[in-house]
Amino acid sequence: MSRAYASSTADVPAAATGPSAGRSDAATLRRLFPYLWRYKWRVLAALAFMVGAKLANVGVPVLLKHLVDAMDIRPGDAQALLAVPAALLLGYGLLRFSTSLFTELRELVFAKATEGASRSIALEVFGHLHSLSLRFHLERQTGGMTRDIERGTQAVHSLISYSLYSIVPTLIELTLVLGILAVRFDAFFAVITAAALVLYIAFTVFVTEWRTQFRKAMNELGARAQSRAVDSLLNYETVKYFGNEGFEARRYDEQLERYRRAAVKSQTTLSLLNTGQQLLIAISLVAMLWRATQGVVDGRMTLGDLVMVNAFMIQLYIPLNFLGVLYREIKQNLVDLEKMFTLLSREREVADAPGAQPLRIGANSSVRFEDVHFAYDAARPILRGLSFEIPAGQTVAVVGPSGSGKSTLARLLYRFYDVSPEGGGHISIGGQDIRSVTQASLRAAIGIVPQDTVLFNDSIGYNIAYGRPGATQDEIEAVARAARIHDFIAGLPQGYQTQVGERGLKLSGGEKQRVAIARTLLKNPPILIFDEATSALDSANERAIQAELESAAQGKTTLLIAHRLSTVVHAQQILVLEAGQVVERGTHAQLLAANGRYARMWALQRSEPSSSSPAPAPAHPMPA
Known part of the structure; x- marks a missing residue:
């Protein structure tokens, strides 16, 4: 995952220019x-x-x-x-x-x-x-x-x-x-x-x-x-x-x-x-x-x-x-x-444009990156003229080595950052430049299962319901079953009222990730982002949840960011990202037939003994 290592002049106090700052x-x-x-x-x-x-x-x-x-x-x-x-x-x-x-x-x-x-x-x-x-x-x-x-x-x-x-x-x-x-x-x-x-x-x-x-x-x-x-x-x-x-x-x-x-x-x-x-x-x-x-x-x-x-x-x-x-x-x-x-x-680095209108999503929920340039620090470019499209209702997967800019795509789509103005390019949803719509409507239309799940210091039920505040208990339990975590929660002495601790530290990585999947399923947005959504799960749970995620993605515009290539074989299109540029694209079969970078990554992962080993036990197992 790319990080903003260098400081920036954005979000600087306006008063800092005066005397004594x-x-x-x-x-x-x-x-x-x-x-x-x-x-x-x-x-x-x-x-x-x-x-x-x-x-x-x-x-x-x-x-x-x-x-x-x-x-x-x-x-x-x-x-x-x-x-x-x-x-x-x-x-x-x-x-x-x-x-x-x-x-x-x-x-x-x-x-x-x-x-x-x-x-x-x-x-x-x-x-x-x-x-x-x-x-x-x-x-x-x-x-x-x-x-x-x-x-x-x-x-x-x-x-x-x-x-x-x-x-x-x-x-x-x-x-x-x-x-x-x-x-x-x-x-x-x-x-x-x-x-x-x-x-x-x-x-x-x-x-x-x-x-x-x-x-x-x-x-x-x-x-x-x-x-x-x-x-x-x-x-x-x-x-x-x-x-x-x-x-x-x-x-x-x-x-x-x-x-x-x-x-x-x-x-x-x-x-x-x-x-x-x-x-x-x-x-x-x-x-x-x-x-x-x-x-x-x-x-x-x-x-x-x-x-x-x-x-x-x-x-x-x-x-x-x-x-x-x-x-x-x-x-x-x-x-x-x-x-x-x-x-x-402090000035907002990312702000709604004057007269910004809510995002309109009907039948056309396609996502398009067109000649996108971006850098957290001008001296270290992350994306270099990236262009691709996720057609409405389809799944596009992005794979590549660490630091290639995969997770940056999700941050830009959410407008945590804006594309570099000096480099040009834009991101659009349904033909609407996301910089011209309100951030609230944009983020309401997108759901994400992040690679690093952080939970509120509250109950498991609260954290799942955070995807749609006001959801009923039956709805919360339904998505928990889909995320394969209901049985675990039901076995706890306090059930859905069990406290997860600060940042969710009382749960294992796999349990936190399943909570994140459940709350995203509860939100049920038209656009989904799965950023290494099953990376903390063992193989058995990964296969079971993968089927649920594929079902949840049916009819939705989905960006699938993954390191394990086994989780992207069903995607309609797979992009291989390297140094902020698309070096290969196609279906799983097409990329294997091309015998390029994707095929080498696939062969390497298939040969790794750890690829089928279960995930490590939780550091803080919840009491059964």
Whole structure:
């Protein structure tokens, strides 16, 4: 089977051409905004509740000031003691309750918008990844990519939470407090608060921007370690075959050590940032309280004013103390969100043409390759001007040595790749160029039994039914019988509900291949591709299933890719492929009579003792 060994410029992030190969924070936020604006009325209502909560919160210290001043009464003045403080206490309690009420209403109203935006983005990324070419999925690292998606989805929640629930309310409260201090007292109070805020934000932004590089490096190394672990576990059997557990552990430990060093550096810079922030806050607190106490001593301020200033500082101190943490988290969330949006920005190597129409298949389901050129890498051509036709309802077999381009035919027919534009040529079905029809309709018309069968980590019944979701149990069992696997499944303790394990590793190669045959029979498309469909079967099962496949192919346009020539003798035409070109074609009898490459391959296979030996026993036999 041919593989795409070399890298390609296809499926490259669109943002990779910009500075630092990524989008700016503002661009990331602009990309996020439309997902939230779908819930604009909830957004506006949440903002209104947020402002109400902050107005109530700022009103608490003001009311507390009047409550303290009201306690400055003469002894024995019962009316003042009962009327004034009681009303102020009631108002104080109502303001405290209003703050909590508005806050909860804000979160309740905005929860649907947050969850909806997160769901929409995650679903769009999932769908986009499925639309990317096979080249991208052959080159990707599953562990790192899934981690990026998980972090990106979580970043939507965190970013909205931190900005709407913390940053914006804090800024609103700061604005209100500065206004009250400037109007109620002298401007010095507002200057101290504003100066402290400016210095704090400037210091936080500067240091955070500087240390972002260390946080990015830490995350990148963490993703690499995760990918290394996932890749090793997915290839568990290969590791065991070669006794390389120690080698894999050392490679994983190397990644963990790099991650540890990056994490220590990130924590060191974090401690520096926290220390500087606390120093700025402490200086501003001392300056404010010194000014307030001096005002009380000079008679310019009451004791209630001192309490109000102190309460303001306490209320501002907590969110201001966490402002740096929130800024860092927002920056990290923007980085995580950017990675997920970068996945969305990857261009599709194979995309539907503008105005593409569904494939129309009636009586004419013929498949035609005409002067097809293709290369996974321009330096290594695979197909060189290949031309042949599979007439409607007939079977054409393709044989040849490994690397001749046989399996590439199936990939091109499925449009996992497109034919090389510089080489010309095209593939058509029923006279329709497959590049002019929708990929969904094209793939719906084709069924394949691949050489390398990979199953979902689910039940056997689920994997068979995947050929046509919604099929009845009777239909599933009927195709399982045709694939000669029903008796095996029925003998299992859980029958069709038996779990097959990740990638189907609990089944033998022959059992997986029969499941693949069954689900393709269940799909029942007009065009069939059998890519070494019985290569993992023993001779007895191969002969039995071969008869079923021939029956299933009756009246269907079938491309039969094979290495065992005994499986292609019934084909109406056999193509011998070599170095991406057809070197012989004809029926089995004609090719033998020609005494060429096919005849030599036939004689060689007939003389091999292993040609009739049974397939090896399964590595993970299912319990009977």
